[in-house]
Amino acid sequence: MKHSKSLYLFILPGLAIYLLFFVYPTINGLILSFSSWDGFSERKWIGLDNYTRMLTGDSIFVRAFQNNMKFMISVVVFQTILSLFFAILLTKNTKKNVIYRVLFFFPTIISSIAVAFIWGFMYNPNVGVINSFLGNIGLDALSNNWLGNPAMAIYSIAFVQVWAHTGQMIVLFVAGLQSIPEELYEAVYLDGANRWQAFRNVTWPLVAPAATIVVAYTTIQSFKAFDLIFALTGGGPAYSTEILSTYIYHTAFQSSEFGYAAAQSMGFMVIIAIVTIGQFKLLRGNRAY
């Protein structure tokens, strides 16, 4: 079959949008990353200085990366396990299950700023409902300075992220679980398998492609969880919740170092790419089925 070259014209609108809104800003950002620019005066070309500074002379960048990893691991582990657990319970399309799925999905459609406002109030150590509730049931010892304790704050925000996005992942897992043929379960139970063995040998291998998507999506989502952290703690106290995206924002818009912020963004892009590619490689084996 002979293709007409004019067919390529059909990709032009999409290509134009891609070039303008993705390639051009990325290249512009890359060029900016080799400059010193305060956002007002003229740009000054400084070669690799921004990258040298980022890799060898910026302890906050390292700390932000560490916080990112803490946040990402907490969110990926708990969000994946919880969403799979609830998806298994809610696989069948009964009326009750659909209602539960809607309820679990509901936080996903609330804006991050509204979520931050709600949880900021709940976590408040002086007037928040969590500490009040714990106090009222005699568990005062468990009350905490959820967002003000530097050792605790990042995990408190990770909990909110899990709360807000588990419903979204449940939907992906339910779709994966519903595609597993019922006959496989009948066969494995006929062979005398218990529920755990059925999960291990049927459910998990066949839901693995959905798990791959969930893990990859959750990873990227947690790396870029800017709005929630910005609205809840702004990166504090004492950098304890500063992640790469909030740090880049602070570098650009508080320190007015746009060139350095662009270099940090490039580093951030590379980190996300490495983590995502690594995950895909690790989880690729799951696609054997």
Place this chain on the structure above:
Amino acid sequence: MKKWFSATVFMIALAMFVTGCGNNGNSSKPNENSSAPSKSASESPKSVDNEKEVQISFIHWRGEDTKVFNELIAKFEGENPKIKVEMSIFPSEQYLANAQAKLIDGTAGDVFASYPGAQFETMFKAGLYADLSDVGFKSKYTENLIKAGQKDGKQYAFPYQLVYNQPIYNKAIFEKLNLTPPKDWEGFLALCETLKSNGYVPIAFPGADIGPGQFMNSMMMNNNTDEEIWAKVETGQAKVTDEWFVKTLSQFKELNDKGYFQKDSLGTSKDIAGSLFAQEKAAMLATGSYMLASNLALNPELKQGLLAPITVAADQAVYEGIHTTTFLLGVSARSSKKDAAKKFVEFLSQAENAEKYANETGQLVTVNGVNYSTSELQETVSWTSKKTRFHPRYLISVAAIEKAVTSSIQEVIGGVDPVKAAENAQKIIDQNLKK
């Protein structure tokens, strides 16, 4: 092949056209010599009565002043029917980020407000301020209160507000317990202990947001009286690991360890700390005079005063408090409506308008001849005769260093040893030293 070639050429042309339309930091060619603003900028405001109607943009961050500014703008437009004022308000934390692009391309901010210190310096370097040295209304301001808007002997902006960045105290509680503002550190600790033993939170400290950056000023003002100290820290001539700053951090730790801040102060925001104070659960509020009006709105019965902790022996104290002149009103050097913009600044500089602004917002102003009608403002104005120091934190011009300093206070309150917290801050400062 011909079609493919044509399509490629079209694509390149489209891309060049669209990118050419965008604004680029370089393309706008800001005043290359920022200390030499355009000539027209320094002329006196001309009459615009015979010209066609113009609309000027006024940008600032004070959402709480919306009502009074709307009233003042309505009055201004009544007096100047050919000039319309469009006000835009951006949140203070994102003010620079939001205002930046608009100010650069001159599409907004014919009149704009800015903070003193680092923000004023950045905007000045970018050549954004029109020279206002020769305007007639300069004489309406108190001369020694408009220095924050000066550079190289010229006036580029007029600080409109006079703020005292030191704790507010509840006069009724102090009177009830027979307490007076102390003269030294031992007296301050004794005062806090008395308040605590009588069931009050001695100091409501908004440690989650503005607290460290506000309270550090009065806590350090007598520990290091050198007004150039932060400039020295920024250039490596002084360090925060030096005795004076470790002492300041240790004093923060002492206040925290003795329970003189409310529980979990690092999780407390400005609003919550303000409500603890307004409910009279806390006897002091570690913010500044800018919260007097909002406290009163929450509790009209409050009787408030200002004090500052003296962190040294009484005979070593040099300063009694901290002041700032802020909300710097400037006219954009890139505005095409400078005359109308200057007319609006002139209008705000008139005593009767400044008086309305002051009395309705609870802020002192730098304009002469203003009568303050509220007891809070009268209390605050009494501080103009005291020996106060300009807000030290505003003299830190590198934002990363400022954040390292305030974070060290949060670290200490979070349990880190003051020496270690100072070392952590110094490490970040060393990475951001001014070259």
